[in-house]
Amino acid sequence: MLKEYELGTIYKGKLETGDDLLEKLTEIVKEKEITAGKVIALGAVKEAIISFYDQDKQEYEAEKLDESLEIVSLTGNISLKDGAPIIHAHIALGDEDGQLYGGHLEKGTTVFACEFIIEEYEGEAFTRGLDQQTGLPLWVK
Amino acid sequence: MLKEYELGTIYKGKLETGDDLLEKLTEIVKEKEITAGKVIALGAVKEAIISFYDQDKQEYEAEKLDESLEIVSLTGNISLKDGAPIIHAHIALGDEDGQLYGGHLEKGTTVFACEFIIEEYEGEAFTRGLDQQTGLPLWVK
Amino acid sequence: MLKEYELGTIYKGKLETGDDLLEKLTEIVKEKEITAGKVIALGAVKEAIISFYDQDKQEYEAEKLDESLEIVSLTGNISLKDGAPIIHAHIALGDEDGQLYGGHLEKGTTVFACEFIIEEYEGEAFTRGLDQQTGLPLWVK
Numbered sequence: 001m002l003k004e005y006e007l008g009t010i011y012k013g014k015l016e017t018g019d020d021l022l023e024k025l026t027e028i029v030k031e032k033e034i035t036a037g038k039v040i041a042l043g044a045v046k047e048a049i050i051s052f053y054d055q056d057k058q059e060y061e062a063e064k065l066d067e068s069l070e071i072v073s074l075t076g077n078i079s080l081k082d083g084a085p086i087i088h089a090h091i092a093l094g095d096e097d098g099q100l101y102g103g104h105l106e107k108g109t110t111v112f113a114c115e116f117i118i119e120e121y122e123g124e125a126f127t128r129g130l131d132q133q134t135g136l137p138l139w140v141k
Numbered sequence: 142m143l144k145e146y147e148l149g150t151i152y153k154g155k156l157e158t159g160d161d162l163l164e165k166l167t168e169i170v171k172e173k174e175i176t177a178g179k180v181i182a183l184g185a186v187k188e189a190i191i192s193f194y195d196q197d198k199q200e201y202e203a204e205k206l207d208e209s210l211e212i213v214s215l216t217g218n219i220s221l222k223d224g225a226p227i228i229h230a231h232i233a234l235g236d237e238d239g240q241l242y243g244g245h246l247e248k249g250t251t252v253f254a255c256e257f258i259i260e261e262y263e264g265e266a267f268t269r270g271l272d273q274q275t276g277l278p279l280w281v282k
Numbered sequence: 283m284l285k286e287y288e289l290g291t292i293y294k295g296k297l298e299t300g301d302d303l304l305e306k307l308t309e310i311v312k313e314k315e316i317t318a319g320k321v322i323a324l325g326a327v328k329e330a331i332i333s334f335y336d337q338d339k340q341e342y343e344a345e346k347l348d349e350s351l352e353i354v355s356l357t358g359n360i361s362l363k364d365g366a367p368i369i370h371a372h373i374a375l376g377d378e379d380g381q382l383y384g385g386h387l388e389k390g391t392t393v394f395a396c397e398f399i400i401e402e403y404e405g406e407a408f409t410r411g412l413d414q415q416t417g418l419p420l421w422v423k
Contacts, residue, residue: 146291
């Protein structure tokens with residue numbers, strides 16, 4: 001399953017202290033009506049919620065990281081789910097000793113400072129739906 | 142050593158459960174005849190093989206990670222080696238505790254789910270050859 | 283705070299063994315007069331200096347990693363500070379056991395081998411200035 005795109009507008013910006021990282025990025029993507037594209041970011045958070053997908057139980061296990069952390073990498077893509085733009089992002093976070101933690105980015109991750117880049121792709125959007133084999137909301141069309 | 146490019150087609154897609162992560166991405170790049178560009182991905186694997194380059198011994202030491210892991214980041218570039226497109230990619234993988242592991246992505250890394258973006262660059266491709274100083278297959282022209 | 287850009291020239295290249303990772307990338311960005319854009323890289327370093335921002339004390343705490351490490355990810359953006367292009371980059375580094383460390387990339391990180399991609403963005407540059415709330419040099423206009 002492969003689709004072809006051309007680059008549209010590139011958006012660069014910053015979030016504010018206290019913003020919910022995933023919710024705020026999603027809000028921007030919805031406002032700009034971006035249905036395909038890529039998101040990257042760096043910065044720091046005051047606390048984070050990441051999750052790991054248990055491939056046997058087929059469920060996400062969330063973990064709260066209750067400390068200040070650097071956003072060392074954030075890689076996300078944009079597609080549609082239930083008719084609305086959705087960001088699927090994974091994040092790597094560094095603690096004061098430089099130790100890294102990471103996984104699937106969940107709501108509840110609070111921005112300290114964040115600089116992001118959103119690249120809009122022009123072309124037919126992917127749509128998420130339940131994938132029977134993995135139990136995940138993957139691209140079904 | 143610096144070359145200039147313009148963006149060509151952007152490819153977005155998913156891999157299937159059981160695919161070899163590096164081999165399948167390489168297959169797509171070869172099919173699309175992409176000789177320069179960038180690859181990113183997120184998702185999860187069933188097991189992984191990563192390696193670390195011993196700078197003194199000048200050899201890669203491979204390590205097998207025999208568990209389910211999130212693909213927290215994958216950064217790769219595309220160039221030519223022995224006349225064929227090759228992907229050089231580094232990967233960060235997260236375990237169920239959110240602990241991260243990573244290094245040079247090797248064949249033998251099995252996809253559970255993977256969403257990728259390949260950006261094709263238009264311009265003169267780099268070609269890999271043995272770099273005497275490092276012992277690595279770097280860009281020699 | 284959000285600005286819109288179009289993609290300009292893409293630069294792909296490699297650094298030399300012994301280069302200072304951050305200084306050399308910054309030198310290239312200055313030579314090419316890039317005031318907005320993105321930087322990614324992979325490769326390996328002989329030693330690294332990363333830092334963590336203490337959000338309470340509002341100061342960076344640097345940490346020296348005195349060993350060979352893979353560059354597992356490097357995410358950076360380009361803007362202006364005091365009239366000159368500046369790269370803000372975060373890095374993830376992997377040791378011989380595949381364990382990852384990371385944070386804010388500092389000068390003093392010595393390249394073993396490095397392949398980078400710089401994407402120039404065309405549009406109004408962001409300018410860094412002191413942000414009172416965080417104590418960080420964030421984008422103020």
